[in-house]
Amino acid sequence: MRKRIIIIVALFASVVEMAKAQMDVQFADYTSLKSYYNPAVSGTEGKLNVAGAYSMQMAGYDGAPATMFLSADMPIYFLSPRHGGGISFLNDMVGMFNTSKISLQYAFNMKLGLKSRIAIGANIGMISEKMDGSKLELEDTTDPAFPTSSVSGNSLDFNFGVYYTMPRFWAGLSVMHASQPTITASEKYELEFARSYFFMAGGNISLKKSFLKLEPSCMVMSNFQTWREDVQCKVIYEYDGRKLYGGLGYSPGVSTTFMVGGDFHGATVGYSYQMFTSGIGMVNGSHELVVGYLTELDLFKKGRNKHKSVRWL
Numbered sequence: 435m436r437k438r439i440i441i442i443v444a445l446f447a448s449v450v451e452m453a454k455a456q457m458d459v460q461f462a463d464y465t466s467l468k469s470y471y472n473p474a475v476s477g478t479e480g481k482l483n484v485a486g487a488y489s490m491q492m493a494g495y496d497g498a499p500a501t502m503f504l505s506a507d508m509p510i511y512f513l514s515p516r517h518g519g520g521i522s523f524l525n526d527m528v529g530m531f532n533t534s535k536i537s538l539q540y541a542f543n544m545k546l547g548l549k550s551r552i553a554i555g556a557n558i559g560m561i562s563e564k565m566d567g568s569k570l571e572l573e574d575t576t577d578p579a580f581p582t583s584s585v586s587g588n589s590l591d592f593n594f595g596v597y598y599t600m601p602r603f604w605a606g607l608s609v610m611h612a613s614q615p616t617i618t619a620s621e622k623y624e625l626e627f628a629r630s631y632f633f634m635a636g637g638n639i640s641l642k643k644s645f646l647k648l649e650p651s652c653m654v655m656s657n658f659q660t661w662r663e664d665v666q667c668k669v670i671y672e673y674d675g676r677k678l679y680g681g682l683g684y685s686p687g688v689s690t691t692f693m694v695g696g697d698f699h700g701a702t703v704g705y706s707y708q709m710f711t712s713g714i715g716m717v718n719g720s721h722e723l724v725v726g727y728l729t730e731l732d733l734f735k736k737g738r739n740k741h742k743s744v745r746w747l
Contacts, residue, residue, distance in 0.1 A: 485726040499527065509731075523537075530566045541555030645672060
């Protein structure tokens with residue numbers, strides 16, 4: 435029993451310390467969820483863009499991380515197609531810890547050249563943290579170092595980003611938790627969110643005399659204490675309105691990712707498996723499901739059925 439208590443105490447301490455210094459959620463299929471990392475993406479597709487993801491990380495472990503993300507963004511036509519807005523919701527559970535955030539985001543985009551555009555965006559949200567102390571199995575429940583009930587707190591959170599697009603290339607730079615919010619759930623539990631910086635870039639390469647194209651991309655994320663780099667490439671088959679893809683991703687010293695998915699009548703469904711190459715090993719990887727829907731929206735446009743992407747205005 436004493437050994438069990440020592441293990442629980444050590445695990446609790448390490449999880450709290452990790453929570454203070456951790457970077458934000460790393461989705462395997464990050465190119466399908468750009469608005470999570472960069473609010474400047476909002477409305478740049480010129481359409482209503484709805485996306486969702488569910489990620490089960492380190493499968494097979496009790497209390498392993500599970501993350502759900504939902505978002506919707508679109509151009510704000512009653513202002514002008516240069517304005518974009520959106521809403522998003524995140525829920526991230528790790529053992530006894532539950533982090534959630536609901537956000538509103540806004541972006542303004544403008545031409546830089548004949549076929550290129552730049553957007554600047556911001557995100558304001560309420561981030562909440564809850565810890566369920568009742569999940570701790572302690573021999574001495576009166577120990578003042580550990581909460582024995584649920585405690586929670588919340589704080590405002592701000593993100594900012596810049597996003598650049600042209601027909602065959604895109605790139606973005608953003609910062610999460612710009613105000614470095616601190617949540618005090620109780621005298622025993624305080625969580626500080628450090629700023630996280632993200633750089634994303636990608637493109638598309640059409641293969642001659644083929645229905646295939648390549649979409650390589652990369653992402654670097656850091657809080658200047660830890661770093662993570664990801665590269666991936668999707669191979670896309672597109673013919674007669676049908677779209678299927680497969681892909682590989684790699685994060686040096688962390689994982690290898692396999693992806694597969696397709697577009698069915700405007701709805702996209704994709705699955706990813708992230709296999710860890712260090713630490714817990716290859717078997718207990720992460721499963722991720724991504725769904726999306728992209729459609730024209732003319733509620734505020736002048737003239738019926740006149741659709742135009744803001745990329746070409």
